[in-house]
Amino acid sequence: MREVAILGVGQTAVAEHWSLSLRQLAAQAGRAALHDAGLEPAQVQALYVGNMTSGSLNAQQHLGALVASELGLEGAEAMRIEAACGSAGATLRQGILAVGSGQMDTVLVVGVEKMTETVKGDTTAALVQAADADFEGAHGVTFVALNALIMRRYMLEHGYQHDDFAPFAINAHANGAKNPHAIFQEPITLKAYQRGRMVADPISLYDASPIGDGAAALLLVPAERAPEAVRILGSAIATDTLAVHDRTDVTWLSAVAKSAERAYAQAGVSPADIDLFELHDAFSIMAALSLEASGFAERGRGVRLAQDGVIFSNGRLPIASMGGLKSRGHPVGATGLYQLVEATLQLRGRAGAAQLDGLRLAMTQNIGGSGATVATHILGNVQ
């Protein structure tokens, strides 16, 4: 398969966008990516739109054709791709295969979600559709509650207290304060973390990422057409059971491990080579488990990477460098592409106040459900 490069990136702020409709958000990010790439809409051959909840919350399916016509793509191939909160990572994956196949030279991928002002439905009910409807959702469990059960088990197995998770939130908010597109741009203190109200024990306010409205986009081309552009060196998706109770080991994210291993193999690298890891910190427990299953920490030691400062901007493996899901915000079906936009900006040296030094390789990881779909991508500058 031929190599793929990222010629353009675009994003809206993550916010409560009451004045922008779903299609307008998507088009704004898409136009920004086209502008960044120096291309016109008519040059786009295919559009893939990542989204999870528009059917439940916006009474709208069929976002491929909808966004294509809003962008003026003149009949281009288009469709929507969904893998719960991993939708945008899956969307990127299809864009890469489309360009990699040789049949497409100019592909736009957009992730979009409009969750704060909706025409129908309930956000909590919409989000639990990422879990197993027949065996989890039907019993009234929420998505936060499922993650709380996993976090409680992890704390029991490894002897952690709630405070031990604080560095994940503190780091994310410190970095989000440097990102003008973040929904929260305020640092938080340990005391604030400790005082966060309980959501689903042991997950309190600062263990959970905020939903929001937003869209992010990438313009993909064959690497040979863009010798200076950031390249996609690894791209892999793996899956696990939706229902947490179907797993033999609920604190090991097997799809994270499989997806990361495949991406490392494609890129010919190991965890030690990764300089930046934009992981899926929808909940602080997910950050810890992702670090472990991706090979950055032994089992039970993911939290230690946070406590030891390894994950901070000045650490060996920064995570959530622009705020992560926790502080930039988590417009679910767009999140995976926000991660890519941010990693690309970091590799280009265009991350503004959040810029990290000495980056060679960045990894992104987008998770759908409680680890049921995992999309891992590895990016690098041309050496």
Add this chain to the structure above:
Amino acid sequence: MREVAILGVGQTAVAEHWSLSLRQLAAQAGRAALHDAGLEPAQVQALYVGNMTSGSLNAQQHLGALVASELGLEGAEAMRIEAACGSAGATLRQGILAVGSGQMDTVLVVGVEKMTETVKGDTTAALVQAADADFEGAHGVTFVALNALIMRRYMLEHGYQHDDFAPFAINAHANGAKNPHAIFQEPITLKAYQRGRMVADPISLYDASPIGDGAAALLLVPAERAPEAVRILGSAIATDTLAVHDRTDVTWLSAVAKSAERAYAQAGVSPADIDLFELHDAFSIMAALSLEASGFAERGRGVRLAQDGVIFSNGRLPIASMGGLKSRGHPVGATGLYQLVEATLQLRGRAGAAQLDGLRLAMTQNIGGSGATVATHILGNVQ
């Protein structure tokens, strides 16, 4: 891009499957395709699931990972693809690009829909999400009503009466009677067509296809690995505006024309070379418009092809050879793959009582919305 072949096909009957859940339907079709291909689940590298309404009707998103684990695919890459009623055609398209890219050798595509026994929502409200929510759905229009407006306009422009559309329904039901997987297996008469109760004037009962529960699947491999298998010679998607009022000409399906032209060009054929056309007869007006925009009839003459018997089993261009959407049934996100299963069976000479003679090339066309997403595929046996 390397050529792709269809090594296995599988389908459930289209019916009211009250004893089978969404995931069980999908797995049944997937297992049938694997069995037909002589492969084990662990050999599948990626699964793409086409579905439109599961979020609205079954309280379940995230069907990629869900169906992958139900099938025992052991962590395979998986995601869901949606393009309203064109979901399954779009799903096939992504499967083709995945195999065509060279990165995947064994890809399963499944279309599934469970619409008759649901846990929430309303089918009519779920289906109108294929249309423009802000400018069509919000005004209370239904999907049938939109097609009725198009049909009325067509009748006015070209001077047709309601009876003129009867041969589409009569042909579909005659052919569905020969398909054990069809939801309706009874021929109908002109009198029955004329007596059909009005749904949305001028669309009466036999102008509209029935919804149903069902799943259909294909197992795709590189053509060089399966020299005897049916090959995919053309594959293209094109889009148009969701809102019918945004089009300059509501009786010309421009996305049908673009998609068909691209598929013809890829396959190096013209309409005259096509021996079987499994088109998207969700409504009789859609059958007429598809015949015209695909190049089989002049504008306003699509209905004549039906009246002249060209579209019958013994005609020059059979359509709906196993019943079409009208008589086999229209489980919306699965329909595009039912078309492929049926075309493949016809090309293999395994279509049972519905078998046509002398087939060389078959074309399928799956439509999302009122012509907003159109996926056209051309299949052929190795010469």
